[in-house]
Amino acid sequence: MIELSNVVKTYAGRRIVDGVSLTVKRGEVCALIGSSGSGKSTTLKMINRLVEMTSGTIRVGGEDIERLPPEMLRRRIGYVIQSVGLFPHWTVEENIATVPRLLNWPQPRIAERVRELLGLLRLDAREYAGKYPHQLSGGQQQRVGVARALAADPDILLMDEPFGALDPITRGEMHAEFAHIHETTKKTILFVTHDMDEALELADELAVMEHGRIVQFGSPRQILDRPATEFVHDLIGMSQIGLKRLAVQRVAERMRPGEPAPGDAIDASATLKDALSRMIERHTDRLAVRDEAGRVAGAIRLADLVA
């Protein structure tokens, strides 16, 4: 869905992006991760031509992005930034309706879409549609930001450190939302982050960047099991590698179906790390597990976590 071929960006004599080639398959979530100055934001911005590349090719949905005027391209790509950038003089509804209005959608369709997206982002339409951005909390603003990016049903979604400005609790909520949104909309998403844990938790594939180049590309398991360079190694932070591994696996993968266990159940979609944390909290080595419908489906044991 997104293809970068040998993309280079030079600025003031320096190569900020030094020959990046990357493919993101349709419906996948890819994280661009690196420390500051690695060129990850610049790479992202070249995809929607907010930054023009010096050389190379980028294709979205098979089409070379240079063939369209930049504004037309951007109306087909969802864009979410760290500081959200909601338009202060427009209501939540008007903000979300931005791109559909640019595309001249008929008003009823726009209204319908706004309602739909507010529902997807779990914001009560009646309460929030007429509010102004300054009346919302940081988390709510970013939800609207994501809704706005999805409004015109774009092919892909680009996100530039979307949760960086949020406090840890809100960030945790948003991570859960993210998973939910991706499952529901099945969009191809490329997001930039400097937080390895976030990347490991949310992405299907990670592209680790250093000095403008991709030094490793792979799934979270692959990155954790076999970091390609010392830089990747350091980025992961090997001190709690075990816990990090637990964080990328779900309870559903290790549970024992049908087995009973006492106490409140944990979601099958929760991570093994969450399960461990709860066991420690409750001084137990067994937890009941419930499925999506909320019914108790089985149990998971401490031994399963270290298997």
Place this chain on the structure above:
Amino acid sequence: MNVPGNKVLLLLWLVGAAAICLTGFVTHAPNRLVSGEPLPLWTVAGPAALGLFAALGAVLIVAAFLAPNRTPHFAVGVAAAMLLLLALAIAGEAATALLVPDHPAARTSLGPAFWIVELAATLIIVDAVQRRRTGPLMRLLVALVVSGAVGLLMVSGRLDALSILREFATHRDTFAVEFGRHCLLVLAALVPAVVIGAPLGVAAARRAGLRQGVFAVLNVVQTIPSVAVFGLLIAPLSALAARVPALAALGVQGIGAAPAIFALIMYALLPVVRNTEAGISGVDPAVVDAANGMGFTPRQVFWRVEVPLAMPVVLAGVRVVLVQTIGLAAVAALIGAGGLGAFIFQGLGQYAVDLILLGAVPTILLALAADLVMRTAIDLAGGTGRTS
């Protein structure tokens, strides 16, 4: 010692009371040139009027000592407005009573106590309006009601014996002409200033180099005394008009409206450019970034995002410029451009204070009215609490 209640109201009350006790409410002079004899309030007001005056004063002083959240702001405002009108009526009656039939030159002028009481009453009304947190339209309504009442008093003829109104009667037709000229001068300067200044401000916001250059020039311009500018423009504009007769036919001449308008535009540019630049620069870069990322063209980003967000600041600049130009246009009379300043300078030459006031008071009122209207417009436009 912590005085409870409304300190502002208390202070204004004390100042007003001191003025009434210590200075003349009206002054009476045998002719236009000599200083008059000050007459305190109690010698010129009838018993009924005096009683009402004292009663209203009592209401205000009592209100001043109530705790702030219990002060009846509406009552305070009404009492102050009534006091304002009463003082005016008393002055008018006093002047009528003091008229001497065979000495038509005798003059009764408004004294210091009158002006201080009126100023204090106005400030009390403003304070009450602010504390009650009235909306912009209500504020405008209050101003209209009070001005309307004053206007009714004037039209009724009860104030006609006062010297300032006698000057007005003498100069009635010229007054209308000069008032019109004054307004034309202001408009003729304001519109070009905005048309030139706003784009300049936008350009300055975009380019740092340009910003420094533009502000350096405009800051220097602001420091030149206005009288000097008016004088300095005479020679070049005369020469220009002599060289290009078409301009002369249009009315561009060395003296009169053209140099005045030119100078007024020069002075008006800085606030317009500065506020436009601040407004555009003040738009959150994240918002512009998002707008670009959404797919707005640069022109759409400018008109649909930057301009609406910069508007409150820009309009604040226009408000400042409007008030400034109304005041500065009074100086234009020095070079023959007319306007309300003509009365000020005639009065200065003849040492006739009332003639000076005939020019100064309408100028001040015009500036205040313009300020209020602009503030109301700005509040209504930005009233949804939008900030960038």
Place this chain on the structure above:
Amino acid sequence: MRRLAGLTLAAWILASAPGLAQPVVVASKIDTEGALLGNLIAVALTQSGIPVTRRIQLGPTEIVRKAIMAGQIDVYPEYTGNGRTFFRRETDPVWRDAERGYETVRALDLQQNRLVWLAPAPADNTWAIAVRGDLASAEKLSTLGDFAHYVLAGGAVKLAGSAEFVSSPGALPAFQAAYGFKLRRSQLLVLAAGDTAATIRAAAEGTSGVNSAMAYGTDGALAVLGLVALADDKKVQVVYRPAPVIRALVLERYPDIRRLLELVFARLSLETLRKLNARIAVEGFDAKSVAADFLAAAPVTAK
């Protein structure tokens, strides 16, 4: 569209063509006497059927002078003595003679600027020193010579005057030289601006001990405020006779103006001017009606 353009062009040409029923622009300086004389001119012209545009009390001398030289105004009342500054002949004694001063400035302005000086009023307006009435009667002061004796004899004097009056060689220093007295700094109250209204008022009210003031011969306020102007019998001062100054072109267009204004100005003696000025400055009547009343009492026609 073309017709409109053609009409506009025709109108523009007509408007700039000289003399086609164009109104005469009557102006004056910003002071009281200027308003009076300007209105006298305007009313006289209007009464004779000449169309007039008024720009009375346009501004100070420099502004009005520039305006007439640029052709923006057509006629205004000027003073013969001002020829001194216009033509930079400050030290020429001719200005102290009313007749010769008028002749000189008339010739110079016609030759250099195509401006015509019409017949002046017989009022020899000059800078004067006025003293309080009570002082004048107590010390029997009626001329500047008397004043000089009084000062030399040690009499109490405080004179209010403008900075220009006190220092200009043609003003107070000339008086002092001719009449043989000298006022010490402590006997002077110097004001920044040149207006006699302020100085007269100071003397009338005895502000800061002032008992004498700089004044003009035609000041209307003198009698009303109880001040007496002392006679300049040695003719020390530059004479400022008021006369209408008109652009030669405009006079050619309306030759009757010469005779009309001659008749009007002939009636303006020093006394008459004082009285009329008093009605405006002291009693507060407006200049236009004072001028109209004066002319209504005895209308003038060119024939």
